[in-house]
Amino acid sequence: MSSSPPPSSAAASPSCPKKMIALRSSDGETFEIEEAAALQSKTLENMIDEDCAGTPIPLPNVTGKILAKVVEFCSKHAEPGVDDESLRAWDAEFVNVEQATVFDYILAANFLEIPTLLNLTCNVVADMIRGKTPDEIRKFFNIKSIFSPEEEEEVRRENHWAFE
């Protein structure tokens, strides 16, 4: 199954037609993305510079489900003429998903080096963390690896002023 964003009405550049880049997810799905949208990813930017043959770029770290959404994000952010307020609202809706999906977006944004997506998703997680005690944070994110009681005591003592 492949999905491609609808072509925009902007004129193609004189040197080459509007270029579509093919991406292949870890589970074998292929996706097409406009070059302008792909350039939001520094990783893809480097790969595009090296290879113009058009073979799908393999992305072993990203599943099809997540890659589809990443393509959607990059395409939206490459669209001309979207005002800031609408884009912010769209972004808020984009990250209005369950916790596990936000982490998948973070991992994809980190691997593909997409600063806008990384920024958006890290802020979402920061908002989830703010105001919670360490115990609440562990429960919320299901973090299993914790300190020993002695380590915990030491950590709290060292910066006790923050825990008051």
Place this chain on the structure above:
Amino acid sequence: MESLPIEVIGSILSRLAAARDVVVASATCRKWLEARRKHLRSLSFSVGDWSGYRDYGSSQAGIWITQTIFQTAGLESLSLQLDDVDEELSASAVVAWLLYTRETLRSLRYNVRTIGDVNILEICGRQKLENLVLSHNSISGVEPNYYRFAGLKSLSLSHVSISALDLSLLVSTCPKLEKLDLISPVIAMSDAQVTVEVSSATLRHFYIEATSLDKFVLEADSIESLHLKSCSLELFELIGKGTLKHFKIDDVSVLHLDIGDAVDNLDTVDVRDFTITSPKFFQMISKSAKLRRLRLWDLMFDDEDEIVEIETIALCFPQLSHLSLSCDLRDEVLLYGLHGCFHFENVVVLELGWTFLNDLFSDWVKLMLKCCPNLKKLIINGVVSDLKTHEERQLLANFTLAIVCVMREYVNIEVVFVYK
């Protein structure tokens, strides 16, 4: 969450920024603790976030801040908002924080009251700073041969005491400066007249607020946006190469305003609460054929000849897409060419407002709607807080009814009301 690399945890903690939040969150597990120690890029100490910086006394707060900063490595952004304290912090502690971080620091927000001076320029000049926001401080003795802010792109001085000469020299030490904000600068007056001259070939954005000066001359060949707010000046002159795109004046009184002859690239002009004292003002912008957004709001005209006719606006700016006009329609109704036939072909958003409502306003709205054939959105912006008498409230009721009729006629136009 457990699969996130440690640098990403560092990135998330950096977005918490407030030191206490970061310290508490990093006590979650070993990985997060290490993320704070090695991958934290941004930290903020602000009395606004935690009153403890003030309540526990400055020497105690100083110790905790020193401890926390010294536990980081590679900090890139530091914010110190420690102005609202009962006792000043020790300058040596603050200097220690800046020296510790200066090799990697890219952004510094500094608003700290200290016993003794902290010479930020000397400590941070010659380093990597790209963004500096300095508040409630003083700058003196700028030595352009001694240090350069080679990477500084954005400089904001708020309530900073500086002489006109030092300001000029300071900007000259920033070869890459793109953004300069001056908010309530306290510019020492040594002579009767104070002329401030600032020159930067790279400056793109300039903002000045709450100042009262004789002369301000800005030489900026790459300037894109210029914004003056709540200023009182005798002269403001921009010397450039016609690159200006956005020009905004808000609550300003200036006798001589000159933004140069080459205004071809002007895209937005936003003028509000401004007394027009010279005929040149409208002449100055009238050659901007590419203008797309224009606001003329709460203007006062010293000379009745200067009143701008709407016809003239339509003729000078054929590309206009956003138009905002407010006026005091008591006497000027005839002068606004109610009988003219002119069209704003490209205006899609029209904003009309009043400070004193009268029954002519709805007629004006109807006329303007006829002149904007491609309008998509109408914004009615009015002051209602001083409509107190029965007659005044009746005016508003009549006006509302008139607009309801208008909305029935123009069903494709979105109407928004903004009442103050």
